[in-house]
Amino acid sequence: MDTSDTTDTSTAPRSGSGPEPAGTSRRGWRRWAMDTRPLRIPAFRRLWSSTVVTAIGSQLTAVAVPKQIYDITSSSAWVGYASLAGLVPMVVFALWGGAVADTVDRRKLMLVTNSGIAVTSLLFWVQAVTRLESVAVLMVLLALQQAFFGLNSPARNASVARLVPAEQLPAANALSSTVAQTGLVAGPLLAGALIPVIGLPELYLVDAVALCVTLWAVLRLPPLPPLAEAATRRAGLREIAEGFRYISGHTVLLLSFLADIIAMVFGMPRALFPQLAAETYAPWGEGLALGLLFAAIPIGAVAGGLFSGTFSRARRHGWMVIGAVTAWGAAIAGFGASRNLWIAVGFLAVAGVADMVSMVFRGAILLSAATDEMRGRMQGVFTVVVAGGPRLADVLHGTAGSAFGPRAAVAGGGVLVMVLMLGLAAAVPALRRYRI
Template sequence: MDTSESSTASPAKEPRPGTPPRRGWRRWAMDTRPLRRPAYRRLWSSTVVTAVGSQLTAVAVPKQIYDITGSSAWVGAASLAGLLPLIVFALWGGAIADSMDRRKLLLVTNGGIAVTSLLFWIQAATGLESVAVLMVLLALQQAFWGLNAPARSASIARLVPADELPAANALGSTVMQTGQIAGPLLAGALIPVVGLPELYLIDALALCVTVWAVYRLPALPPLTAAKAGSAGLRGILEGFRYISGHAVLLLSFLADIVAMVLGMPRALFPQLAAETFAAPYGEGYALGLLFAAIPLGAVAGGLFSGTFSRARRHGWMVIGAVVVWGAAITGFGFSGSLWLAVAFLALAGVADMVSMVFRGAILLSAATDEMRGRMQGVFTVVVAGGPRLADVLHGTAGSALGPRTAVAGGGILVVVVMLGLAAAVPALRRYRV
């Protein structure tokens, strides 16, 4: 007998009116209302388990490639090898998620990622030492993840009511950001103790927990058979036409592109750590703090999401968050002190969390259910591709203008362009849930 919830999930009911507001310190703490809903709690719990496990593999793959080749160029090539499958299958996965039961798609793709992690473990445990095999497995893993991410994100709107979408996004984003901090630290501690191959095995076992949690979800088919989308090229193109016809969706994507492409300076962290912030703590310590500051700020923002998750003017929250991000990056560019630089980057991390929460809420609330998968597919591509474009842009600008000028200039551009878009297209600033 199937132990999953037998009824088909429809948009979650609104909470009963008259619910007393939270008082005292609880008003500021993380908004945990979505966790009262069993189906969302299962989906979120699976994210908790895999947020750290996936980072173990994210550390193990480049480490193994570098051990085999002794070349950072091969490590970079492996990153690009995973990007193209991610883009292609995220767009396709969004169309598939709109045409079939999203729970079934999550089961298949989570199972595929688990098998891929098991294959990673086998090749490492047997001492195969083949970069080609690693790159093929990485491409396969990213393809499964591209198929998985749109269905997972699009399902949230069927599990919680509209007014809890920001809180649900904050819960998920906080877990993922925490995993990006804890995962690499755990990997560094485990490699000398258990060895590199076992990192893959731990990830595979964690994914089994995810598969079980997804199995316990209710069915999530298209709300009506007549509205089921096409899973081919036609369905993907319909998604882009839908975005072009809805200004608030288009602006939500452009806001992220503006913030990440113009204002993500991580490619310049090594140079800044060496030339600006090395004294008195050392280059390595400075570099670690620079890379950790943004996710630490994002986690802090998530832990205090009660301060913003109940806001109803989602458009203004996105505009304000992107402007604060740009201002914080500008401050980072002008910083001559390591701790001041870390403080500005942490502030940027808080702003990024707020932007991420409300952009995600807009995509789930402004799009109809039959389009949510495709919107999340495009969102996945934007989130994955923007920072990589930023690496190229900032690396080039930093070489030509100097790293601090490139960083500060990028932050100023973010503020100017975002305010210009908000002024030119009123749809985003007028949008409220």
């Protein structure tokens, strides 16, 4: 590990949340199951429990908004425009929110932003029950919601390192990521089941109620003020630029972002799922194939999280990221080469497991390699990369699929991920050397 990539030890959790005493290591099958040690820490358990509720609730709104826009316009293009309307404010406010999270009490920032998201969900419900049927209003509300999300996410993610000891960061990230991926599977399924029963407007209301649970959990967190040095700073363009300079000066942080960009931009083939379902996997039924393709990666990620005990105690975090991204590329290449639907779904599920491992250790690197006064800004950049990479992949894969065919584009992207990741690891040793 480069000498510049030091782990911050100034913010270790309060007494009672340190490493487990000798003799409490898990034995037998429990060594392979999900590592739940962070849940023994009351503050982290409260933060995590709020995520359990909102992971599904937020997906209800994520389904309701495009459904309502399509019902009004009968146009998929407008659904795409709405996605862009949400992306731009999320990117801007995630970067700014990272700087804010480094200068204020993160608990207070989470309270304000979660309240804003809850109010936005109520406004979504109001416009739906009053049958306003205005795409412009929906897009404005979506932009407002994503702006609050951009402000909230860096503070929430950066707070984890203040609540759990460094050696439990991979386990904490695995718990949070598993819940998020479970929401991606269960949320849309629940939305599809609830719309015929309670109606689309009530999905927004359920999300707003779920956010009240989040507010209660965050309210019970301990104060998370900045260090004395950071308290005197303001959150402006200079501080945002300072965050990017910090990344460029800490090679392992830069490489962790590049690893995710390589994996998502060149290896996320979701834009080609509809064409593959209609052409390659049509004999199994287009609807069934499409649903399985979209669900396979999140299901694999959840499975990986449930068995996070197999990797959460690893110390060579850099090698775990390299191996996970390479495995992701190999699985995507295998998916592209598969003509059988069930084999293809199996490859995507394996890719989901690899994605979970990558998320866990990239998150741990960001929290451990950055000092506390920079963690908010690192998480802001992380939010932008995670949200922006798959959208760039949609454009790239859609174009490549039209030019070379969907299967060739997917397989080629997977191979490219492996080549680029292994090449990057060989050329720059910082990631290979990083460990805790």
